Amino acid sequence: MPHTRRDHAVVLGASMAGLLAARVLSESFGRVTVVERDALPVDVLATGSRHRRGVPQSRHVHVLLARGASILEDLFPGFVAEAEVAGARTTDALGQVRLLLSGQRLLQTDIGLRSLLCGRPLLENLVRARVRALDGVRFLERHDIVGLTATPDGRRVTGVRIHADGGEQETALDADLVLDATGRASRAPVWLHDLGHGRPTVDTVQVGLAYATRTYRLPQGAMGKDQLILNNATPENQRAAVLAEQENGLARLTLAGMLGDRPPLDPKAFDAFAASLHFPDIFEAIRDAEPLDDPVGFQYPANVRHRYERMRSFPDGFLVLGDAVSAFNPVYGQGMTSAAMQAEAMRAVLADDRDARNGKPLTWRRYFQAIAKAVNPPWQISAGGDLAFPDVRGRRTPAVRMINAYLPKVHAAAAHDVDMSVAFIRVGSLMDRPESLLRPDIIFRVLRGPGRRHPRG
Ligand SMILES: Cc1cc2nc3c(=O)[nH]c(=O)nc-3n(C[C@H](O)[C@H](O)[C@H](O)COP(=O)(O)OP(=O)(O)OC[C@H]3O[C@@H](n4cnc5c(N)ncnc54)[C@H](O)[C@@H]3O)c2cc1C
Incomplete structure (x- = not known):
């Protein structure tokens, strides 16, 4: 940006942010190519539970909050019903969600806001199938993104350098716009520095979070009328957990510890950790459940937010979206919804640009200001909330x-x-x-x- 040509956009990363970006860009660009390192399953249901290497967090509970579900429905009409048919649970965000927060049991009532519960691979497969069906969108999987190509003065990004899995050489892919959605490991700050624009400032809130997750078949009625139970951490008991129903009658329990308190992966010790939560609800729900796998772990050092909107200079033809902009403590379940809110913000900016073709040109700064506005609420909730500890x-x-x-x-x-x-x-x-x-x-x-x-x- 500013965009003079809108022929080809290249999206880096085919996870949730990259998929939603491709959907939005397909409205403005003739062609959209999504480049991804992993092989991407085509059959939504048969591979529903398969995890990809590039999304290791997918083994842990992933709740799509009501706002995220409503944006997905807007981008892909009929999506929620389709997800239900595929086995996902839609759950009333308060009526069927038991919130055990700050040592309090929050009152419940149906409010008509629907969150989506299912394994992360299923959700991603469903979104990817919708994006695959779009005119002009193609996937270039099993390709590693090596770096950007740019004009000699570094002021315009002209494409990306990619390397096919098992291939001998790098190739260049030209683009009018490159959008980085490669997640927390995004190399955009380094690329920008190499092009002479410096790096964005970064806000961090160190939580030292560790996750452990296990899948169960619960006894009938183990969660009562609820489909999700959340027990948050408090300064007095810094252990948290979320137990959520998933597709195929399964449930997944994620335990979380902070600041070096790691939930154990040994099954007995895992249970003991669950029993040490402030409320007994989650332990009681899994006590007689049938475990279907062994606990798996994940570590998450910090909430991280890149302040691209504050940079002094930035190349045209390059944008960033999703966890690559801001990654949140996952306990709040906001990352995918934040990606959706950012995609929605990008859509508004691009639409504005289309309307104002001959007026004010669209700039990277306007884009990142809109993204920052979308990121503010989840950042306030997660980074702000973590500072209570x-x-x-x-x-x-x-x-x-x-x-x-x-x-x-x-x-x-x-x-x-x-x-x-x-x-x-x-x-x-x-x-x-x-x-x-x-x-x-x-x-x-x-x-x-x-x-x-x-x-x-
Ligand atoms: C433990 C955990 C639990 C979470 N729980 C929730 C939850 O309950 N609800 C929620 O909404 N969010 C949750 N999140 C956050 C959520 O997973 C992310 O916000 C979401 O996936 C969007 O991220 P993204 O698409 O920006 O990046 P990612 O999901 O990290 O995807 C990046 C993609 O880029 C690809 N890639 C990276 N580098 C390259 C390269 N060089 N070449 C080619 N491809 C590359 C990767 O393979 C991957 O496909 C959780 C996160 C974690 C860590």
Whole structure:
């Protein structure tokens, strides 16, 4: 950008962000090529549970929040029903989700917001099948992205250098636009530096998170009416867990520890960790369940946000999206929804550009400002929330301290006031902005203490 030609866009990475970017770019570019290192399964269902090397996090619980599900439905009409047919569960974001937060049991009621529950490979396969069906989109799998090509002055990216798996030589792929969606390991900062633009500043909040996950067949009714149970970490008990129903009658349990407290992979010790959570609900649900695999682990050192919108110079014809811009503590379940919100923001920017062809040219800065706006809410929730833990390293602004003192009070209010539960989960589902919890009427209800009780229906 600015885009003079809109013939060929190349998307780097065929995970959730790359797929959604390809969908949006296919509206503006004649051809879109998605380059991916892994081989990509074609048959959605037969390979539904197969994990790819490039997405090692796929073994762990992946919830698609209501906002993400609604954007996917918008981009791919009929997607949610199709996912249900393929075995995914749609779950009421409060009525069927048991939230055990800040040592409180939040009240539940149906609110009509649907989150999507299924294994990550199935979800990705379904999205990829929709993208494959788009006119003008092709996948170049088993190709490693080696670097960018650019004009000699480094001011315009002209394509990418790629290397076929098992091939001898690099080849160049020309493009009018290159979009990097290669996730947390994105090399965009290095590429930008090499082109003479410097690196973006990076915000980090170190959480030292470790995950361990196991799949089960639960006894009938083990989760009651609920399809997901979330027990969050608190400064008093820094262990968290999420148990979620998946396709084919399975359930997946992810345990999380912070700051070096690693959930064990030994099955007995894994159970003991589950039993050490603040609430007994999750352990009780799995106690008599049939485990179907051994626990697998994952480590996640930090929330990381690249501030591309603050760079002084940037090449035309290059953009970044998804985890490559900002990766969040996964306990909040926001990454895929954030990728969807960023894709939505990109779509608005591109549409604006189409309308204003002869007016103000579209710039990288306008794009990254729109992306930053989309990233702000999940970043406030995850990075801000993690700073409630005294040993987590990061910048604590007065606003962050204030919110972290306030949030447990919101949870406490939501344990006796169902409207507060609703207000909270609308923010947690990324439907409403975090600031909505600071509306005067909400603050009043939080400070008022126990009032109207409203048991779940
Ligand atoms: C443990 C864990 C649990 C999570 N749980 C949730 C959850 O419950 N809900 C949620 O919404 N999000 C969750 N997330 C986040 C979610 O996985 C990501 O936000 C989401 O996948 C979007 O990421 P992405 O597409 O930007 O990058 P990634 O998913 O990391 O994909 C990057 C892609 O680029 C490819 N690639 C990388 N380098 C190259 C190269 N040089 N050449 C070719 N290809 C390359 C990779 O193979 C991969 O396909 C979780 C993350 C983790 C770590």
